[in-house]
Amino acid sequence: MRSKRFYTTLIFGLIISCSTLIAQSDKQKALEAELQQKRKELKQLNSLLFSNKKEEKSVITLIEDINYKVSVRKNLIRISNKQANLLTREINSNQKEITSLRTQLQELKDDYAAMLVKSYKSKSEQSKMMFLLSSSNFSQAYKRLQYIKQYANYQKEQGEAIKTKTKELQDLNIQLSKQKETKKKLIEENRIEKRKLDKELKDREVLMASIKADMRKFSAQIKKKKQEVDRLDKEINRMIRNAIAASNKKAGKKSSSGKFVLTPEAKKLASNFEANKGKLGWPVSRGVIKGKFGKRRSLTDKSVTQNYKSIYIATEKNSDVKAVFNGVVSEIHIMKRGNPTILVRHGNYFSVYMNLSEVRVKKGDKITTGQVIGKVFTNKIKGETLLGFRIYKNDQVLNPEYWIAKY
Structure with missing residues (x-):
């Protein structure tokens, strides 16, 4: 045995x-x-x-x-x-x-x-x-x-x-x-x-x-595009700083730190938004992230490096743009020779929707998760339909890929 x-x-x-x-x-x-x-x-x-x-x-x-x-x-x-x-x-x-x-x-x-x-x-x-x-x-x-x-x-x-x-x-x-x-x-x-x-x-x-054969021409186009992106970055940053200052002034508080002084209601909304990190719905029904967040060198002109603060979602023509969470329309901005941008505030967070062809909300509107707020613009020359999408906490930009759900 x-x-x-x-x-x-x-x-x-x-x-x-x-x-x-x-x-x-x-x-x-x-x-x-x-x-x-x-x-x-x-x-x-x-x-x-x-x-x-x-x-x-x-x-x-x-x-x-x-x-x-x-x-x-x-x-x-x-x-x-x-x-x-x-x-x-x-x-x-x-x-x-x-x-x-x-x-x-x-x-x-x-x-x-x-x-x-x-x-x-x-x-x-x-x-x-x-x-x-x-x-x-x-x-x-x-x-x-x-x-x-x-x-x-x-x-x-x-x-x-x-x-x-x-x-x-x-x-x-x-x-x-x-x-x-x-x-x-x-x-x-x-x-x-x-x-x-x-x-x-x-x-x-x-x-x-x-x-x-015509690199000079393409390099000029790339540099021009970079300038447009930089200009839009500055404009969005300005709108967010103004929104923080206006909100804090209304609350009777002065703060130059670039942070919201939150009311109990805004604090609750921000907490709910934060709790949904990695689970937020996509701003379009169908799409792929063609442009990533962060620093990227141009494929065609290696001398140009762009620090992208957005992700760019390729989608179908005439696609609706949907709010990723409950909030209030903080600002609608249309740049000269540019397309509309919508800023939606969620407590001390912002979701930003860029390159729209039409807007279906107005400043001050309360909106709900999944509500259609506009349509994505289709560039007929380039043959692409791209939505720029960002997320901010106060005046700090965050990588949206960490916030939206995996497709």
Whole structure:
């Protein structure tokens, strides 16, 4: 009969193995969710940016669109590779586990067979009775009776352990087979994605080469666009500072720190807004984030670096713009040779909606989450429909991607 240490070690090993498999399974689920999100994003941008081949776009817009598509596809391939590598580790782990289980199963069977032989040799009730009657005293007879019962129970447990171990081995073999099939499918999908990526990179090279002949003209356009963005930044900052000053003055407070002095009602609204970080609805029904927040160097003119305070969401023509949360329209601004911008206040937070074609609210209006406040402007020359979107806390700009829900 095997020692208790053997079975304790065996059970401990199984617990560790199960914990490892659960951890790996959780990682696979997280990677799969991330992969599906990237596939959805790729499908969205194909639909929004590349579905209408008849639509004329400027070369710079095409380069920007392709570059965004390239970045999403690279991320998709990266996640897919991580998933394949994790699958490889899981397959290797399962193969080792199967080898270990087979060894353990054989040991259990050998142990069980030895018990059966021993049991057969002393199987008669008479033998058991003689074993008890030959005891020198009552205490010994009692111990021998307990031993007979324990031995019978142990035989039964060994039989059940063999059944359990056999089932575990069968399940693991099925799981291993599925993992190998999943990995094979994943590798094939990766090959297809890499071929698409190579084509997109070549398309981008062709477009980049086409503008080199007239780089001066394109550089002038890029610098002009940067100036327009900088001018709008200053105007939005001015409006927010004025809104803070006016609100604090109305409350009978003077503050030059760039922060709101909040009423209890405004404090509650700000708290609710903050509690929804990462869960705010999108300002459009359908879209992809084509322009990221933060510093980015121009694709076509490396001498130009822009610190973007907005995200730019590519969407469909005539898309409605929706408020991301309850609030009050703080300001509506239309720049000279520009499109309307709406500032909505949420306590000491602002959501800002830029590049609109029409406005459906007025200053001072109370609005609710999801309410349509305007429409996105479509640039016919560039062939794109882009909404600029920002979030501020007091006069500090924040990355909106951290606030809106994942699509």
